[in-house]
Amino acid sequence: MSCASKKYLSLMNKVLDQEATEQEERILYEHLANCVECRAHFDELKYSTDLLCRLAHPQLPAGFTKSVLAQLPPEKRHAIRRWGSRHPVLAAMAICAVPMSLVIVGARRQTMQSRDKNGYVLVKVSGDQT
Ligand SMILES: [Zn+2]
Numbered sequence: 001m002s003c004a005s006k007k008y009l010s011l012m013n014k015v016l017d018q019e020a021t022e023q024e025e026r027i028l029y030e031h032l033a034n035c036v037e038c039r040a041h042f043d044e045l046k047y048s049t050d051l052l053c054r055l056a057h058p059q060l061p062a063g064f065t066k067s068v069l070a071q072l073p074p075e076k077r078h079a080i081r082r083w084g085s086r087h088p089v090l091a092a093m094a095i096c097a098v099p100m101s102l103v104i105v106g107a108r109r110q111t112m113q114s115r116d117k118n119g120y121v122l123v124k125v126s127g128d129q130t
């Protein structure tokens with residue numbers, strides 16, 4: 001493409017992507033009417049775009065989606081949800097187990113830090129000066 005202006009190449013892409021304004025489309029088509037090279041390039045781009053559009057949306061046989069879905073293994077997410085609805089108390093306990101274990105570990109860590117070197121727990125009681 002030896003046309004001096006790259007402006008038309010950009011316009012071609014905008015028109016093919018359906019992002020050009022009416023004025024931009026008019027400017028491009030006026031140029032294409034007079035420039036053989038750009039018209040040939042635009043036709044090639046349009047042909048390529050049409051091919052890509054056909055590739056992006058292939059025609060599948062009827063029932064294709066249904067047959068693929070039938071071959072997929074059942075989702076584990078549904079199995080967990082079903083188990084949770086059958087055993088609500090256990091599900092609630094399982095959900096609470098994580099934060100409760102964090103609280104227990106945190107409390108134990110805090111207790112471990114307040115022990116002296118003999119293993120005695122140091123407790124500060126306010127007002128006891130004896
Ligand atoms: Zn041109």
